[in-house]
Amino acid sequence: MKKASGFEIIAARCWNLLNEGKPFTPIFTIGVYALYHMNAWGDGSFWLHFGLGLLAAFPLFALYFYYDFPLFLRNYLWLPVVAALVLWRDAHLELGLYATAIGLFLFFTIYFWGTFYYHLRIGTSWWNFKRFWKLVLKNSDSTSGNAQEQLPKFLLLLFVIDTAGPYLADGAAARGDFTWSSYVGFVVGVALYAYILHRNLFDWKPKEIEGYTVPVEKPEQASSGKVFVLVVDGMRKDRFEEANVPFLKKWRAEGTEYTQMETVYPARTVVCFSSMFTGTYPREHGITSNMVWKLGIKVESIFDSLRKVGKRGRLLGIAHLIDSMGDDVESVTAVMHNDKADRNIMERAKLIMAEQNPDLLVVQFIATDQTGHSMGALYDEYRQKIEEADALIAEFVTWLQEQGHAENATFIVCADHGQADGIGGHGHLDEGERFVPFFMYGPNVRGGVKVEAKHSLVSVAPTLSYLLGAPLPSHSRGPVLTEAFGKEKAEG
Template sequence: MRPASGFEIVAARVWNVLNEGKSFHPVFVLGTFLLLHVPELGSAEFWARALPALAVASPLVALFVYYDFPLRLRWTLWAYLAAFLLLFRFADLAALVLALGLYIFFTVFFWGTLYYHLRTGAPRTNFLRFWRLVLENPDSTSGNFLEQVPKALISLFTLQYLVSEPLTWGRAGLALGFTAALATASYVLHRRFFDWKPVYPAEPTRDVNRGRPLARRVIVVVIDGCRLDRFHQARKPYLERMMASGTVYTTVETVYPARTVVCFSSMLTGAPPEAHGISSNLVLKLGLRVESVFDALRRAGRKGRLVGIAHLIDAFGDDVASVTSVAHNDRIDQNLIAAAKRELEEQDPDLLVLQLLAVDQNGHVRGTYYPEYVERIEITDRLIEGFMRWCEERGYLDGETAVILMADHGQGIGIGAHGHLSEGERYVPFALWGAGIAPGRVVEEPASILDLAPTICYLLGVEPPDGSVGRVLKDALAGERVR
């Protein structure tokens, strides 16, 4: 077990440029365009044509960066591509072949096979399954064939059309008019049909425990990327036993977009993404715009620690005890648990948040509808049991500790899709047991991962973070009645 190196932290940020669809699109289009014209790159005459073409096409590229077309909306992009072919009567075979070849190489062979083999130990034959996962993926990552390919082809065909001859006002006007028509259609489409985002509370958190703390310590275990339905299907005797001894919430919703850094930021601030400022795993401005639960604990003279992989540092900085994610998937959770043990022994925090990654990685590498995904949840059950027994033996579960089990988001079809709340992404496992928690309760009232931070603070008897709009999950607290 070793922490994430400085190189890995930077590399994770660079990788997110290629992973997130918004940043992937301009990088892929520009890179493919330059490769198409490698023999001409030293020619002044080429650049005299290329620079105006890039300027005229840039609004189209910007349009595709601004608008995601996830889930069912992505089919519109293929209608846009057909409209381009009918209107411009132009297609570039070289651009088509190169773009498809580069995209398939990057997603299926480099990302889905070589990268995952080196990072997680995925089989060298992973491409035999991964190509299907890319075709199925409904979210706006670079691994969404049905969104990224038509976007790239429309932008590349437009560039090739503009650069094929000296640019005239007529040709520029046609391209800009086409872009304006697509912008209008996209605006209407998203206004009328982009209707699956959660509704967040508007009022600040009201419940504050200014009396005696209900727990001396809180331990939160987050099974990253755990689908609720597959969680129910898995054999998990330890977690079932502990959940029965506490309170289970059946309808806990994640946030939009359901990316890991976004979700952890909302979980640990009690604020929606629009408030805390983290809108994807690609964090352009490091840090949060609101207080986190770690800040709230510091104000009260208490301490919290988050054990996770490098990309959580972008939001939480020094509050993260990072662990390298370059590890076989059979080892990554054991490494994270070893780091959590070290934090308990060396820091003795009032709050420990532990990210477990293997379930999420299994979904990304091998898909969520295969037996390996459920098997990984079952392995995670045994690892959590071992960790909790260790905590009990060393006095960290001394009758004054509350434990919270949850996921940050679920996963959909394809390459473990998560981000835009397709089936399987939206609802997550959530249960509490231990100090201050009522036994044997099942709460069906809808809740949100935003409720984690204010509930932690209520248990520990500290003020919630400034900016929190989540609610305290009082139905889970001993002495409170279930509504």
């Protein structure tokens, strides 16, 4: 299987500018306004109006970049739009501008992204738009495809640019009852409004663990085999329960299951992987979305810890993960038919074991997540990808056993996050995102155990340190998952 090329790595970063909601809002707003007035590009007064309008709108751009307005909070975004229309009710409304913006947004999300892009990248049908429009309208998470969040944002911003620019350039007569003092009051009011909403209503983030991980000594008699972390990206817990996955459910029954394993906030792939393998939260490791502005995590990872004791770990995953984990990532191209993706990843995992023989191998299976994004998480195609991952993992484990890599090995099976409805979005911990399947299996793992207490994926890194005899990563906060280890052994 091909590695992600340099072009693909750069393209993935560029795509995140359009995929992630925060950078998308200003890019789309500015782009739409410029395109709509294309005929006026040769007129110097247009650029003066445009520039002053952008300057006036800058505080709102900043507010919308800072505040997410996740889940139900997006409903409150329409109040500033209504307030602006009432406050400046005599202002000229360029209806064609707003119609163009809505049309381009729907074209970008439903056809360009949901059909053209996914067809070229993972082979979805040219008719995918017939389903994708529903996903865009339902999507509740932090992507540009969240129509209910993006529409009120860019409509207000376009109104301000189109109204404030001519006023500042030409005076009061240009835009009716719009005044500088009223606009300053409006911006201050929106800022207070956003602050109050987030202070009082944004209360569903997972509680962070205080203090750092307490070291746990591994018993001297415990074996030190390899560790494999098999991550089915975006596997929703309830859909896993519905799926026909005999191999994984057998392992779960014969190993230790954590029934309330919670992901981190925001539940985006690069964020979650960074937290899983550093043991800490985004505010410390520095990765706060899939759009990584400054490459590399700020703290030690489990891979750094392994190097301190002469051991090696590898993370097999898509190009996005290079932005946080750098050279510890064995990248795979994400440009392939989705029906072949996980099969090719498994074959690459075999190659890594044969050529490099790492002590820790993390494998990211991507087809389930990609199906959720492109086709929705509540359809049969999504469940089928979970079932395909089960068969591939069973095949991979058989190969590991035949090659002698599985002797005394410990396996961790989990998801990095779940999937919401809509575009299979994830980020703000909507229903289906927060809790993920998580269980361990191996000769040193207790059999038939269910741990009902709430745990967090930040416990993955310290648990790997425990299993592999490595020091804890520098900022590890999650406790070692000691409930999985004891005198009782898994069988089979």
